[in-house]
Amino acid sequence: MMPQQNITIFHPSTFFLLGIPGLETAHAWISLPFCCVYLMAFIGNVTIFTVIWTERTLRDPMFFFLAILSTIDLALFTSSVPRMLGIFWFNAHEIGFGACVAQMFLLHTFTGMESAVLLAMAFDHYVAICAPLHYTTILTASVLSGIGMGIVLSTVVLSLPMIYLIHHLPFCNAHIIAHTYCEHMGIAKLACANVQINAMYGLFVASFLVLVLVLVGISYGYILHTVFYLKSPDARHKTLSTCGSHAGVMFIFYTPSLFSFLTHRFGQKIPPYVHILVANIYVVLPPALNPIIYGVRTKQIRKCVIQVFTGK
Numbered sequence: 001m002m003p004q005q006n007i008t009i010f011h012p013s014t015f016f017l018l019g020i021p022g023l024e025t026a027h028a029w030i031s032l033p034f035c036c037v038y039l040m041a042f043i044g045n046v047t048i049f050t051v052i053w054t055e056r057t058l059r060d061p062m063f064f065f066l067a068i069l070s071t072i073d074l075a076l077f078t079s080s081v082p083r084m085l086g087i088f089w090f091n092a093h094e095i096g097f098g099a100c101v102a103q104m105f106l107l108h109t110f111t112g113m114e115s116a117v118l119l120a121m122a123f124d125h126y127v128a129i130c131a132p133l134h135y136t137t138i139l140t141a142s143v144l145s146g147i148g149m150g151i152v153l154s155t156v157v158l159s160l161p162m163i164y165l166i167h168h169l170p171f172c173n174a175h176i177i178a179h180t181y182c183e184h185m186g187i188a189k190l191a192c193a194n195v196q197i198n199a200m201y202g203l204f205v206a207s208f209l210v211l212v213l214v215l216v217g218i219s220y221g222y223i224l225h226t227v228f229y230l231k232s233p234d235a236r237h238k239t240l241s242t243c244g245s246h247a248g249v250m251f252i253f254y255t256p257s258l259f260s261f262l263t264h265r266f267g268q269k270i271p272p273y274v275h276i277l278v279a280n281i282y283v284v285l286p287p288a289l290n291p292i293i294y295g296v297r298t299k300q301i302r303k304c305v306i307q308v309f310t311g312k
Helices: 024-054 061-078 081-090 097-130 132-138 141-167 184-188 196-227 233-266 272-296 299-310
Strands: 014-017 094-096
Touching: 014 097, 024 061, 024 081, 024 272, 024 299, 061 081, 061 097, 061 141, 061 272, 061 299, 081 272, 094 097, 097 132, 097 141, 097 184, 097 196, 097 233, 097 272, 141 184, 141 196, 184 196, 196 233, 233 272, 272 299
Parallel strands: none
Antiparallel strands: 014 094
């Protein structure tokens, strides 16, 4: 019999999700706030989506985008948080190769969709404030359908190559992912091959997120320019309050995502548990706050939610 040689395994049967490296003993305590935020996000987004879906008066483009955002948020945290809690509570560290790649695809796709929806909502606000007389003629049903299809197709097309790149990497003995969920570079770094193409494609995808952020900033720049010329102080205050809330959502969404992306590539001196905690907050906190900022603060939705719970 020939001596056993080192064999390159292209598709390992399972990966081992470590959780939060350095804080393994505190997993049970860490799980409590994440579980509470998860439940809050689930209830909030289901409520917003149900109210918009059932209430016939909520048919403006703004509510169309809110319904899409709630759907994406539900999918985003459901793709990651149950697995995370399984690690914290039941030591369910193992995940199949196919399931890991599927989770990676879903997380990157839904993250991209959320970013695209935020851009669409910024455009909606821009038209409503800067060109109110043309609002109904610009944001027609066909335009909204096109935007919705564009959001889905563009993000899926951007995420699909990641599956191809991962499937064509050779994996040797390393199978431990120092994370609570599977994401592109976390998997790629386990390969016993050059992953420069993966890193370059990750930068390419991130450049689109930065472009979206720039376009959102331009939209709100025009909005603020228009707001300061409003004659009514009440209207100016109301618009600024709304824009401030939306800017808060952008900050909450983009800050952790950019931090996570940059530390993966340039933040070797940052403790791993900081990176993982921020990455986990990134997939839980925005979906929990979006229903509050975009939903409860919107008068029509707030009124409908109160009617549902009070029967008045």
